Amino acid sequence: MIPFVIVPENTTSLYESYQKVYEECLEGNKPCVLSEESTCKWLARTDWTYPDGSLKFDFLRSRFGRAGVPVVQSDEQSDYASRLQVPVSFDDYLEHLESKRPLSGINAPHGHVWYLKDWHFQRAFPEYRAYTVPLYFSSDWLNEYCDARYPYEPDKDYRFLYLGPKGSWTPFHEDVLQSFSWSANVSGTKKWYIFPAGEEQKLIQADGQLPSDVTSVDLSGCVHFVFVQRPGEVIFIPSGWHHQVHNLDTTLSVNHNWINAATVGNLWNLLRDSLNKVKQEIEDCAADFVDAHEWNRQCQMILKADLGMNYPEFFDLLLFIGTRRIQCDNEHEQYEFVRMKDIESIRGTFKQVEFSLDELPREDGAPDAIRKFLEVL
Ligand SMILES: O=C(O)CCC(=O)C(=O)O
Ligand SMILES: [Fe+2]
Structure with missing residues (x-):
């Protein structure tokens, strides 16, 4: 059955x-x-x-x-x-x-x-x-x-x-x-x-x-x-x-x-696990990078090639959707329960990722944007 x-x-x-x-x-x-x-x-x-x-x-x-x-x-x-x-x-x-x-x-x-x-x-x-x-x-x-x-x-x-x-x-x-x-x-x-x-x-x-x-x-x-x-x-x-x-x-x-509020946790787990695997795989060449930021940049490039998404893009997606939902200028406005779920799940994910922000390439503006976003919520 x-x-x-x-x-x-x-x-x-x-x-x-x-x-x-x-x-x-x-x-x-x-x-x-x-x-x-x-x-x-x-x-x-x-x-x-x-x-x-x-x-x-x-x-x-x-x-x-x-x-x-x-x-x-x-x-x-x-x-x-x-x-x-x-x-x-x-x-x-x-x-x-x-x-x-x-x-x-x-x-x-x-x-x-x-x-x-x-x-x-x-x-x-x-x-x-x-x-x-x-x-x-x-x-x-x-x-x-x-x-x-x-x-x-x-x-x-x-x-x-x-x-x-x-x-x-x-x-x-x-x-x-x-x-x-x-x-x-x-x-x-x-x-x-x-x-x-x-x-x-x-x-x-x-x-x-x-x-x-x-x-x-x-x-x-x-x-x-x-x-x-x-x-x-x-x-x-x-x-x-x-x-x-x-x-x-x-x-x-x-x-x-x-993806949406109901899957975002699974995606974040996938990105984190995959980044750890990338790091393990190229561990031997860590000494070839000038500093931790160069190393992080390389790891994120490989992650993007493997999965089609990396941390900067994931955070950009969450900031984009989160901002839209807060401003309420989306076509699903009448379904308030989904809007609330979206905001809540983005807030929850950002709370978790706060600890991973130093793994981003130096020039990425996401850490500041995420901190600001959490202040608004
Ligand atoms: O229809 C197919 O051949 C594959 C469809 C599929 O894998 C999907 O919808 O996720
Ligand atoms: Fe499929």
Whole structure:
């Protein structure tokens, strides 16, 4: 039995149901699924699919065909991170999906399965409002921050579109930065294998690595859920929960990663643990640095390369969101309970980080900004 909550979005009191889902699923870090009604009005569903749910290839081609998209080979068991992303045109990819002919311009044997992954569709077509973020997942510090800091960079957000044929799949992994993710099927069906945070430890192999394909290992001693996600449904994956995903037919989905007050503690723990590992790894070269500040700067550079975020960026994100919430100039103003949670969790995190501020590079202004911020609160 899968302990998923199916949440109808249109309850009589949206505010009450938002608060309930926020507490049970986001703070409780438990998965849930939103029913098909939560996406049925999306342009992505009305414009892109026929009443039988299949994709309107001609519409997609005429509207978005000239865009470049990233595809990966998806038929081999290979390390997730080391898969090579190949840029192709969306036109060529659609042609390949529809005709089953090899992907044009790519020198790969016939029959290879190509999966279009991590396309920053909203950045590519900002004027086309393909979908709206479900209310329950709207407190999103990460994309709010990216939009303000990097509004014109095509890849600097955490909003993605996926499209793959039957048989394409995503190996076993957890999402970046201890983030939450939601994933909505615009068309098609996905089979999910989902593991509560920490449960993946039971699957560590003799080589110290996690398996990339959990369908080929014995899962009997390991708590996990298998869920088949139908067209239109939205699945919520909690922070730190490993998962593996298979497309059971041609499937187009949109997916966001995000962090907020409910995950920020996990992210801070991840940053701290990862920085300690970086320091241990390069301990031998510590003497090569002129002073502690040069050493700290190098450690933060490696942290950024490893995780995609480091301390200065994390503090900048918190200061940005915290300032906005205090000034109250954000679009979720009516949801006062989330605003209060945001302020409280940022204050709590800054209280903890006060002791790590001397690990920042000298020129970083965060320590003063954080101290000032704590004075205001
Ligand atoms: O749909 C997929 O292939 C992967 C989706 C995923 O990993 C996610 O939404 O976090
Ligand atoms: Fe994922």
